[in-house]
Structure formats: C-alpha cells, structure tokens
Amino acid sequence: MRYAFSTLGVPGRSVAETAELAAAHGFDGVELRAHPEEPLHPGTPSPERAEAVRTFAAAGVEVLAVAGYAKVAAVGEDEPVVAELLSLIVLAAELGARYVRVFPGGGNQPTADADRLAVRRLAAAAPFAERHGVRLLLETHDSHQTGAAIGRVLDQVGHRAVGALWDVLHTWLGGEAPADTRRALAGHLGYVQVKDVASAGELSPLALGAGALPLAEAVAEAPSDGWLCWEYEKRWYPDAPDLPGLLTGGRAYLAGLVPGGRTDEEVVAGQAEDPSRSGSTACRKGSPWA
Template sequence: MVKFTLNTLGAPGWTLEVTAHNARAYGYAGVDLRLIDGEVISVDSVRANLARIKELFPVDELPVATLATSVRLATREPHIRQTTLEEGNAWIDLAAELQVPVVRFFAARNPPEMDLESSIQVVGEMLALLSERARERRIKIGVETHDEFASSRSVARALAFAPSDVAGAVWDMWHTTRIGESPAECMQQLGDRLINVHLKDARRTADGWQLVLLGEGDVPVEEGLRSLNAIGYDGCISVEWEKKWHPEIAEPEIAFPQYMRVLRTYLERGVAE
C-alpha cells in the first residue's frame, strides 16, 4: 500500500517538533527531510540533529522516508566530482545511521553549459560509484526528474549505468508534466526503477506555472496514481508543497491537510492500494 509523506520543504516556518505533530494530525505516514527548522538540510545540520530526528520521527511510527539532499551529480571538473562523491557518501552514511531508506540526489547539469549527453554519462558514472557505498549501507539512492533532467528518458538513460537494486528514480509528476510527458510515458521509462514519488498540483499561467491546492491545477495527479497502481508501486509518495521557494502560495496548515483529504477521495475511487 502506498504511503503519503509530508515534505518539510512545504513548511519553512515549522520546527521539527511542529512538523512531527502536524504530520501525525494530518494523517501522513512519515516525512521527507528537506528542511530543518526552515533551513535546507546539510550534512552538518543533520549530524547536529541526529538525536532529535530519531526522537521525533520513530522508524516504526512516523519515519523519515527520504533525505532530500541538494547534491548535484553532473559536473565537468574531476576535483568537484570527488568532492561530490564524498558528500554523497556522507549522506548515505547518515541515512544508514537514521534508518532512512532513500537518499535523493539531483542530476542537474553543473555548470549549465555542460551538454546533456555528457551530463547523462557523468551522472550515470556518479550513481555507479555511489551505489557501492549504498549497497554496503543497504540504502537506495535516487535521482529526480528535475531541472535539465526533468525528462524521464534522461533519468532512465543515466540509471542504465548503475545497479537496479540500489539506484533508482524519484519521479516528480509536476516536472514531467511541464515538459509534456504523460504518466504512462514516465512509467514506461522508469516504472521498474521507481523508489520515490513527488506529488504536487500546479496550474498553467501566461508566464509559467503556479502551485495550487490539489485538484485545482493541470497536473494529472489522479492519472499518475492510477499509473503507479498499475505497476504495483507500493512505496512512498511525498507531498511536496514548495512553500520555501514560493512564499506566496497557501500556508502549510491549509495545503497539507487539503492534499491529504483529496488524496483520500482518490483512494476511495480505487486509484491506488
């Protein structure tokens, strides 16, 4: 059965204590750690809060489902790749310490002038290297459909370099929708490599997209859930309300319970098990 988790990116004004309380109150099965007390997580900040995280988010009751890092895997310079590899391994070690099953990385071309073909190879090679530590620690590592790698096809090509039992995809429904990919297309590319899903709704506007409450936008969330159900996906689905990046959108006290209410109506219609 799928489990809906609350992504801390959506509540920059909450402490971890408030996050734990509200996640339970709203009916979420766990959390995805992107912020600690409103600030983007770092290796140092998570290390400094290990005891607090363990106490607030018990593995058997309200677990941290993902460490949602800012690590970007694609870079041209060998010395930066080594630094990135060391940071990635540090995140994997922290995940093992906290019993968090998934570490999320970005692929993103960095620097941006690096061409996509080169980026795909570099990301694949980095995933293969990180997979060694991840296998030792029994952790899965995921690369997200995001930035220049919003296409499920690009992510799938990078994942081909890395072992399928360790490295997988984090599917963000909004980003694949923005570039015109349907849920069915995403499942065709990533279905057998999915380890986590990000969910949010957004409406097309004259100058881009606006994040909205669930059911008010153009992201085919219900169709996406049906597609996940069709392949037997039973992992975590993160409600990623991007309040940290878009302070003008609804407050988390409104958005998180609203998303859960609508998701429950979808479940009642049999979109997922």
C-alpha cells in the same frame, strides 16, 4: 499506499513541529529537505540526529527520504560530488530514511557528457549506499527533466541501490505523458512527488487537485505498498497559502486518487482500534516503488 509531505512546504518548522503536523493529519512520513537552513542536514551533529529519530518515532512518523542537493551531472571533479553523496547517505542511514534524493544538474553541456558524469558518480556511490540500506534516487529535474532522460542514466548505472524519483511537475513541463514516464522508469522508481500548479507559466503551489497537473494519471498504477510525497514549494513562493491549512484536504485528495486509499476518517479509526498502527509501515522489499 503511504503518504508523506516535504518539509520544503513548512520552512522554519522544528523537527517536533513537523512530526506533529504529519501525525495529526494522517501522513505516514516526511521527506526532509537536507539544507543548512533546515534542522537536519549533513552538518547536523550526531546527538541532534539521534534526538530527531526519537521524535519521529514517538509520533509514529517515518523519515521517507533525505532530499539532498548534490548535482551528479554537474561539470567539475567527481570527488566533491561523490563525497556529498556519501555524507547524505550517512545522514539518511542515521535517520532511518530509505532514500536520498539527488539532482542531475547537468546544465547546458552535451547530453552524452552529462550522462557520463551522472553514471560514473552514481555508480561510485552505489555500493556505499547499499551497505547502508539506502537507495539514491535521481529526480526528474533540470537537465534530465523526463523519465526517458533519467531512465537512460539509470539503465547505464545498473545498480539496485540507485533509482528514480518522479517529480510529476517536471515530466509534465518536459511534455512527457505519465504513461510514458512510468514505462521509462519501470524497475527504477522509488516514489512519486506530487504537487499542483495553475499552468506552465504560473508555478506557485496550489492545493492538490486545484491546478493543471495530471495527478490521477501519474498515480493510476500505483502499487498498494508505494509512497506518494506532496512537495508543496512554500519555501520558494512565500506568498502561497501555508501548507498546514491544506494538509487535511491534501491527504484526503491523495487517498481519493488511489484505489483503496484510506480516508482521514479511516486512518483515525484504524489507529483507535490498534494504537500500534499509528506509525508507518515499511514498503515491501522488491516493489518497483520500494
């Protein structure tokens, strides 16, 4: 199992600081929030992208995903949405990221209409993503909160360059049991975002294991070559404790959830025995989480 955290949890950090945090706490990768507030986004010049690649490589940290804000089911013309998808795909490819996260964003329009928009736009961008070695992942979020809703869209797209990102919070808020989400996303799942909160009415982020989310159930059948990403939403809750102080405990908690998961001590020991293993290893192709 490989572990990442989202830069949503460390707002204002430079690429170098983020890479250092990940490496120091035994995380294999990071999910980069691709917003103009951040160092890396579709408007970032090529030289800065190249420097970021060198920085992460030197730290032995993989860029797991580019977390974009395209809304594929939003009302409006297709062209600007597809253009945004293509720009995110290029960014991911240049950073060596395997995934691009996108949102549904269907709003209050009829479900069938939102589905049609999402299917059409994802299908339009899928061949471009495949040529660049990137997979678009539609997150369980907003108008398509459950695995059933996301799976319904992805079954219609029917392209291997388009999959799902399972945000455990949103499927839980949608009343969907983890086993049902897993079945709905079978064959589509890229990776899982984990987090923890006190209740449906109190969504301020907590340390993993300190809240109400069914994290153990969500990762119960996680394959050994999959990824878990901790999305700690510090950006939206500035009064929440800072993520760096929680990373050691969070990394240990994730390892404890997964059968055969490596503890921090085992990670450090393995790196000492073989320094070349301090970085991440790519998921095997063909995995339903890959």
